[in-house]
Amino acid sequence: MDLDYSALKFWFDVFLSICLLASLAHNWVSNKHRVNKKEIDQVNTAVVSLTGRVLQVETQMKSAPTHSDLSNIYNRINGMSQDISEMTGAMKAMTSQLSLINEHLISGGKR
Structure with missing residues (x-):
């Protein structure tokens, strides 16, 4: 094989x-x-x-804070802004009155 x-x-x-x-x-x-x-x-x-x-x-x-919380905060800030504007006006009025009193005292009551 x-x-x-x-x-x-x-x-x-x-x-x-x-x-x-x-x-x-x-x-x-x-x-x-x-x-x-x-x-x-x-x-x-x-x-x-x-x-x-x-x-x-x-x-x-x-x-x-949520949207409603922010809305409340903005409203409070706007309210404070109004209060500050009112206080500013009152302070201007007091300043003018004090300057008139001061002028009166300096001049000795004479105009």
Whole structure:
């Protein structure tokens, strides 16, 4: 029985090539799954940190003044502005009266 070593070598090379391609495909599929799992874990940690930050912002926003609170503040400021204007007018009147009294005292009651 005479064996053809060149044909045997050819089919052995084909078999090795098929095994190599199968190993390459298996490694590619399994590593792709690992990379996706790592990326998913990274996204999960980012979501957890963002959730904490959103909760902090929501907590701070609950204590922020509402539109009605701001409206009340603006109304109070406007009322204070009116009061200050009235006090300014009263102070001007008092200043003119004091200058008349001072003038009267300086002149000795004579005009």
